[in-house]
Amino acid sequence: MDELADDQLCTVDCVYEDSGTVVISLAGELDASQIERISLQLNELLTREPEKIVFDMGGLTFMDSTGIGLMIQTKRSVSDFEIQNAGSAVRRVIEATGLSAELGLEP
Amino acid sequence: MLLAGLLITAGLSLLSATVNSKNESRLLFVQVREAGTVLASAVPQLETPLASGVAFADATHGDRAAFQQFMAPYIGVGHPFIDAVLCSVNGSEREQITAVGARPSETSVRPCQQLARATAARPMTIVGLVAGRQRLGYAYLPVASATSYGIYAESALPPEHRVAISKHSSFSNLNFALYLGKEPSKRELIEATVARLPMIGRQAAATVPFANTSLTLVGSPTQPLGGVLSRELTLIVSVIGVLLSLGAAALTDRLVRRRRNAELLADENSRLYAQQRSVAATLQRALLPEVVTHLEGVEFATRYIAGTEELEIGGDWFDIVPLDDSHFLFAVGDVSGRGVRAAIVMASLHYAMRAFASEGHSPDAILNGLVPLLDVVRDGHFATVLCGSVDIGKGRLVVASAGHPPPLLLANKAATLVDVPIGPPIGVGISRPYLTTTVTVPNGSTILAFTDGLFERRGETIDSGLERLVESAHGSTASLDGLLSDLVNNLIATEPTDDTAILGFRWMS
Numbered sequence: 001m002d003e004l005a006d007d008q009l010c011t012v013d014c015v016y017e018d019s020g021t022v023v024i025s026l027a028g029e030l031d032a033s034q035i036e037r038i039s040l041q042l043n044e045l046l047t048r049e050p051e052k053i054v055f056d057m058g059g060l061t062f063m064d065s066t067g068i069g070l071m072i073q074t075k076r077s078v079s080d081f082e083i084q085n086a087g088s089a090v091r092r093v094i095e096a097t098g099l100s101a102e103l104g105l106e107p
Numbered sequence: 108m109l110l111a112g113l114l115i116t117a118g119l120s121l122l123s124a125t126v127n128s129k130n131e132s133r134l135l136f137v138q139v140r141e142a143g144t145v146l147a148s149a150v151p152q153l154e155t156p157l158a159s160g161v162a163f164a165d166a167t168h169g170d171r172a173a174f175q176q177f178m179a180p181y182i183g184v185g186h187p188f189i190d191a192v193l194c195s196v197n198g199s200e201r202e203q204i205t206a207v208g209a210r211p212s213e214t215s216v217r218p219c220q221q222l223a224r225a226t227a228a229r230p231m232t233i234v235g236l237v238a239g240r241q242r243l244g245y246a247y248l249p250v251a252s253a254t255s256y257g258i259y260a261e262s263a264l265p266p267e268h269r270v271a272i273s274k275h276s277s278f279s280n281l282n283f284a285l286y287l288g289k290e291p292s293k294r295e296l297i298e299a300t301v302a303r304l305p306m307i308g309r310q311a312a313a314t315v316p317f318a319n320t321s322l323t324l325v326g327s328p329t330q331p332l333g334g335v336l337s338r339e340l341t342l343i344v345s346v347i348g349v350l351l352s353l354g355a356a357a358l359t360d361r362l363v364r365r366r367r368n369a370e371l372l373a374d375e376n377s378r379l380y381a382q383q384r385s386v387a388a389t390l391q392r393a394l395l396p397e398v399v400t401h402l403e404g405v406e407f408a409t410r411y412i413a414g415t416e417e418l419e420i421g422g423d424w425f426d427i428v429p430l431d432d433s434h435f436l437f438a439v440g441d442v443s444g445r446g447v448r449a450a451i452v453m454a455s456l457h458y459a460m461r462a463f464a465s466e467g468h469s470p471d472a473i474l475n476g477l478v479p480l481l482d483v484v485r486d487g488h489f490a491t492v493l494c495g496s497v498d499i500g501k502g503r504l505v506v507a508s509a510g511h512p513p514p515l516l517l518a519n520k521a522a523t524l525v526d527v528p529i530g531p532p533i534g535v536g537i538s539r540p541y542l543t544t545t546v547t548v549p550n551g552s553t554i555l556a557f558t559d560g561l562f563e564r565r566g567e568t569i570d571s572g573l574e575r576l577v578e579s580a581h582g583s584t585a586s587l588d589g590l591l592s593d594l595v596n597n598l599i600a601t602e603p604t605d606d607t608a609i610l611g612f613r614w615m616s
Contacts, residue, residue: 097510098529
């Protein structure tokens with residue numbers, strides 16, 4: 001597990017905008033092995049009480065149900081929430097769990 | 108002329124004798140000093156087992172058996188110590204925990220009290236000659252205040268304090284007497300090669316530090332020490348050689364011991380790992396139903412494939428609840444994340460579902476009943492659940508889904524995914540009523556319900572994975588059990604990252 005290739009790791013980049021919006025860009029694979037680390041980062045970010053969180057999923061090649069849990073938890077912690085650039089793999093996983101509307105992915 | 112010659116000869120002889128004598132004295136001094144250095148190098152060899160013993164006691168919280176086992180190789184005839192006593196240290200209080208080897212000597216009836224002395228800057232203290240001067244006592248108490256253990260140990264001295272030096276030793280041409288302290292006092296004699304003390308004739312003494320005290324070595328030559336340069340060189344070379352090899356031996360010994368300790372730790376870790384893994388596996392197996400269900404007209408088969416990547420168990424489950432002779436309820440669920448907490452969530456949902464089922468609730472009502480039990484923000488997990496009720500006689504299936512993949516229907520060798528309305532997963536904080544779909548199937552049909560481990564692959568959409576599953580099942584003529592085996596073999600990697608649960612049932616024609 002210590003020998004994960006770089007593309008298997010999920011990376012997180014946060015950009016704070018003056019408007020109180022935080023854009024979180026996820027890249028790589030988001031699964032159970034990554035979730036603890038990313039949750040910690042996210043929780044720290046939430047303590048700053050951003051008004052809006054935008055997940056940019058453009059770089060995400062894989063996401064499992066733990067990623068969906070993270071989205072739901074985040075959505076419920078901020079007043080405004082948005083997912084951008086979700087690829088078909090991510091989009092379908094969310095659809096299959098019946099959460100597209102809740103996560104604002106309805107076409 | 109003659110007189111002058113004699114005088115010169117005498118003078119030269121005298122000079123020669125003086126030089127020789129000085130040379131002898133110098134050599135003796137050098138040799139005694141070197142012997143003392145060799146003796147002083149024995150301190151680490153005494154100190155290391157005691158230091159390791161204390162560290163070991165700390166690590167095992169003073170476990171008696173562990174300490175006895177650890178110290179055993181250092182105790183006994185031919186070993187550094189004859190006994191060792193482990194004491195607990197709490198402030199100024201000392202209490203004996205256990206002892207290894209011979210009984211502590213009577214002059215130190217309370218060996219642990221000797222540790223009171225070992226509070227100086229150095230951890231090892233020489234307590235002194237004890238037991239009628241037949242033993243040498245040591246106290247070892249680490250300086251660090253955090254340490255709560257200390258060791259009192261004794262070495263046996265040779266009978267009558269007499270030792271023999273091997274003929275092959277570099278010091279075989281010396282008689283010596285070794286005393287504790289800075290003075291050659293007979294009361295502090297540790298050992299000597301001669302019975303009569305003090306020795307007579309040419310002598311040299313060397314004092315070397317020995318833990319908190321000193322050792323005084325008095326040497327006397329048994330034969331002329333030389334004057335022959337080659338012999339002198341041989342001696343020095345051999346002394347240096349002995350010193351170097353002693354140092355190397357001590358270092359090797361220390362490294363070997365460290366390695367052994369590391370190996371012990373590694374063994375312990377892998378044992379704990381295996382234990383934890385087996386506890387997790389046992390827990391998971393206990394939570395999954397054995398398929399003891401025998402209902403007229405339908406057969407069951409299940410598979411559970413654990414992901415190998417992680418130590419932690421997953422939260423997948425399946426269940427079959429017979430309701431009466433011709434009705435049963437089935438469910439397959441997947442709690443997000445891994446670990447014991449996920450397994451506990453799984454267990455609570457699993458049993459709640461059984462309770463709702465036994466009260467005769469329909470699948471959609473059961474899912475509604477589960478909703479208040481879980482919350483991803485509070486519990487860190489949510490769950491997808493597929494729940495269905497089956498009327499065996501009528502070949503009718505009523506299914507509801509809480510964000511879970513649909514079941515696969517094999518009827519007349521054709522495989523199709525049942526179109527189930529997808530409601531929100533349990534625990535995401537969304538209250539939307541669950542809807543059911545009703546399917547009537549022909550005799551001989553098979554239903555497979557499963558978790559996403561069966562079809563989810565990295566680098567593709569789940570549609571591709573589901574399609575592969577449908578194709579793999581399509582046209583199968585295998586028995587139900589054979590079908591499940593085929594799917595597992597064809598679709599699941601040899602070392603899957605995710606867990607997979609599969610539940611299948613087939614109407615017997």
